[in-house]
Amino acid sequence: MIKSLKNQLVVALGLLVTVIGIVQGVSSYQLSKTGMSALLDLRLEQVAARMRDGYAEGIPENPARGSQDDRDVVVVVWKPDADLPFRTTDPALHFPRDAQAGFSGAEVNDEHWRIFTREEPTMTIQVAQRSSVRREITQKAATQTLWPIAVLLPLVWIAVALVVRRSLRQLTELGAEVQAIDMSHLQPLPTVGVPTEIAPFIDSINTMIERLATSIEKERKFIADAAHELRTPLTALQLQADNLAPHIVAGNQERFQELRKGIARSGKLITQLLRLARADAPMNGAPLSRVDLSEVVTGAVADVLPIAIARGMDIGAEEMVNAHVRAVETDIGMAVKNLVSNAVRYTPDGGTIDLRMRRDGEMVWVDVIDNGPGIEEALLPRVFDRFFRANPDVEGSGLGLSIVKAIAARYGGDVTLKNRSDGHSGIVASISFPVEEVSENVIAPALNT
Numbered sequence: 347m348i349k350s351l352k353n354q355l356v357v358a359l360g361l362l363v364t365v366i367g368i369v370q371g372v373s374s375y376q377l378s379k380t381g382m383s384a385l386l387d388l389r390l391e392q393v394a395a396r397m398r399d400g401y402a403e404g405i406p407e408n409p410a411r412g413s414q415d416d417r418d419v420v421v422v423v424w425k426p427d428a429d430l431p432f433r434t435t436d437p438a439l440h441f442p443r444d445a446q447a448g449f450s451g452a453e454v455n456d457e458h459w460r461i462f463t464r465e466e467p468t469m470t471i472q473v474a475q476r477s478s479v480r481r482e483i484t485q486k487a488a489t490q491t492l493w494p495i496a497v498l499l500p501l502v503w504i505a506v507a508l509v510v511r512r513s514l515r516q517l518t519e520l521g522a523e524v525q526a527i528d529m530s531h532l533q534p535l536p537t538v539g540v541p542t543e544i545a546p547f548i549d550s551i552n553t554m555i556e557r558l559a560t561s562i563e564k565e566r567k568f569i570a571d572a573a574h575e576l577r578t579p580l581t582a583l584q585l586q587a588d589n590l591a592p593h594i595v596a597g598n599q600e601r602f603q604e605l606r607k608g609i610a611r612s613g614k615l616i617t618q619l620l621r622l623a624r625a626d627a628p629m630n631g632a633p634l635s636r637v638d639l640s641e642v643v644t645g646a647v648a649d650v651l652p653i654a655i656a657r658g659m660d661i662g663a664e665e666m667v668n669a670h671v672r673a674v675e676t677d678i679g680m681a682v683k684n685l686v687s688n689a690v691r692y693t694p695d696g697g698t699i700d701l702r703m704r705r706d707g708e709m710v711w712v713d714v715i716d717n718g719p720g721i722e723e724a725l726l727p728r729v730f731d732r733f734f735r736a737n738p739d740v741e742g743s744g745l746g747l748s749i750v751k752a753i754a755a756r757y758g759g760d761v762t763l764k765n766r767s768d769g770h771s772g773i774v775a776s777i778s779f780p781v782e783e784v785s786e787n788v789i790a791p792a793l794n795t
């Protein structure tokens with residue numbers, strides 16, 4: 347069973363064309379054979395007619411035996427009442443004198459002959475030809491008619507394959523488009539110039555995309571609303587804890603601090619949830635500005651500098667590129683800061699963190715390179731999943747990288763996280779954005795602690 351629609355069509359059409367070709371071939375072969383036979387008969391008749399016009403006397407009286415070519419016609423002329431032929435082109439052949447007038451067949455000298463007998467008042471004329479010679483001539487002529495079909499059939503197969511491939515190309519393209527649907531940018535498939543047979547599929551897919559987008563948006567809104575609703579009671583809880591703090595007896599201090607930490611953790615989680623819901627939200631005409639990416643990078647370094655210094659870390663922005671991105675400034679800031687704060691958070695005290703910028707075609711990349719422990723290769727594909735944390739010993743909500751990914755996708759950029767491949771342990775976290783306009787390479791003074 348052939349699964350591919352394309353192959354099914356090619357085979358079906360190809361077989362159909364082949365059957366038509368064979369039927370056509372057989373009929374033209376037969377027609378040509380019959381036509382050639384009729385021509386050969388006509389020739390016998392014409393030769394006989396000539397003999398009647400006095401040519402018979404022109405045949406030598408005693409022609410040498412076997413002097414005639416096997417393929418030639420043999421002429422025998424009988425006079426009435428004579429037992430031997432008056433003239434014959436081959437005396438070795440004895441044709442039946444009483445053969446019926448017109449065409450007949452006879453075995454002469456162990457060979458089959460086709461004989462035309464013409465009765466005249468003064469003579470009987472017989473013109474004969476070997477059936478084997480006639481068969482050879484007719485077959486040869488008929489075989490010639492098969493050549494065009496034999497040449498055309500493979501060409502038609504190729505043409506069928508090409509036409510089917512061309513016609514189904516749009517289906518293949520549609521498949522690729524469906525596969526390339528970006529969950530973070532659910533766009534309906536284009537319907538212009540689509541063949542009528544495919545249009546219903548595209549309509550159904552577009553309806554599905556619409557429903558999916560609606561349900562994703564509903565989920566996003568629910569998360570945003572839930573986080574928002576949770577924030578008020580949590581703030582109240584925090585206030586209550588603050589008010590209670592002076593009244594906690596010494597023996598309960600430790601447990602009370604745990605309680606406050608828990609409240610703070612929940613607060614961070616809610617903040618991250620809100621940020622994720624915002625980053626996932628459609629742009630909906632948010633005010634975009636020309637964001638200087640190198641400023642964002644130095645800003646992110648400056649933000650974590652106090653913590654880095656306190657932990658004896660060396661953090662610096664080295665290779666800088668002058669590039670601008672059209673975006674909501676806080677989005678770009680948050681994405682870069684998330685990567686930098688991950689590097690600070692997961693690199694042990696005294697570690698080194700480098701930030702670099704680079705251009706790659708239309709994109710500008712920011713690399714954040716640390717010399718921390720890195721991430722187990724098997725876990726790497728999951729780091730962008732919501733709530734996934736590769737290292738549960740360090741506190742975190744597991745949403746930071748999901749936020750970064752949503753922001754990158756929002757602007758048509760990308761984000762990657764890899765273990766360093768230069769022989770050192772650590773992570774290279776990179777984010778890219780499309781550059782607003784061409785900019786030059788500027789080596790900014792290194793900003794180091």
Ligand SMILES: Nc1ncnc2c1ncn2[C@@H]1O[C@H](COP(=O)(O)OP(=O)(O)OP(=O)(O)O)[C@@H](O)[C@H]1O
Pocket residue numbers: 618684688689692693716718719720721729734735736737738741742743744745746747748773775
């Ligand atoms: N530079 C890094 N070095 C080592 N591990 C990292 C690094 N960056 C991220 N990770 C791992 O990837 C996980 C996911 O990171 P992500 O930023 O999404 O969440 P988080 O840092 O745990 O929490 P959040 O950023 O929401 O406070 C982290 O828990 C950590 O295990």
Ligand SMILES: [Mg+2]
Pocket residue numbers: 684687688742745746747
């Ligand atoms: Mg993080």
